[in-house]
Amino acid sequence: MANIGYIQVVRHCNHFCGFCSNPTTPYEHTLETMRELVDDFVRREYFGVILTGGEPTLHPQLPEICAYAREQGLHVRMITNGWRLADPDFAKAMADAGLQLAHVSVYSVRPEIEEKLRGAAGTLERAFQAVENANRFGIDVNINCVINRLNADHLDEGIRYWIEHHPEVRHFVWNNLDPSMGRAEVNQEEYTPRLAQFEASLFRALTLLHKSGRTFRVEKVPLCYMADFAWASTETRKIVKGEERIVHFLDAKQTVRQTDWEHVYTDVCDACSLRRICGGLFDRGDGYDPAELYPVFVSEDAVVERIIQDPTDPSFPFRNLGAWKRDFGERCRETLEKAKATARLPVVDGPAVGRVTDRAQRLFESKRRTEAKKAAALGVAQEGAEAGPEDAPEER
């Protein structure tokens, strides 16, 4: 399987999004601890790693860990707000270090909305410059967008812009907002969208991308809100292919291994033809309303075939629907048995190497003071402070 893991290399950021689900913590990584996490992915035979945060470009040794991961044979990616990548010297350094793909996150191409969502001015121009720099130095670019209440009605507007001004961008990733953690949890009212608020504009955006030959993925959106493009759902693809995902968090959670892609279902799901391959309603944080779900009646086989026969995705061994059905039936039985034996909790089984150090604690306290002012200026709540572990490991 083409599993891809995540490493949060820092948890602070130079922007201040009111819906950040992974805000500042007092933990830090050294080059040595990040290497241990890369080695963990290599041992598990992962295909690639995504360096993320916070804002990963704020880690002073990002080029070094990027080069190390590449030397170990991983496909190396990064999720960034693009602020530092807008500096051509930094973009070149990352390209020289072996970065293959940058996911640049842009939420809206309306400057006033982007500024409000980012809690900082001038971010849109820098994100555009980051895309140009990456292109110039041979780093592939995807655009990431978190769907939220402020951009829900004009997701397609961004796509029109990208197609016209940056035709070289060929892949887009939509993430519906995770209202269960960090700043997003304490600002649900302001940012968590209703599913119906983005249904039409998401459909228009995906149609534009599809017609123009671009590819895309959508996460945390139940299939009834993207039934025409069900094959592009991240959860559905993972359910169909039996993939897992590991996130090395830089907080008390440390390593989380996700193998279960099913969220919450209601009675209407029993009548739905896509129930077996749908991730359902993202329920963590209680931000979404189960009453918004409705059953759809489209062919499961057609969705599955589209995924397992995708010529751009060689990660699934069975290209044939019959072989998939046998394999899937077996996996469903195993999952059922496991569910009977255990609670549905994420598995934690990786190296816990993120550390609370004196230096990280000082940075954390200073960031918290600055962020309290930014929160007040933006009119949003600041999340509760992440405490260190009760018996913090020694500094290393």
Ligand code: SF4
């Ligand atoms: S009704 Fe339920 S199973 Fe069907 S697409 Fe919606 S969330 Fe998924």
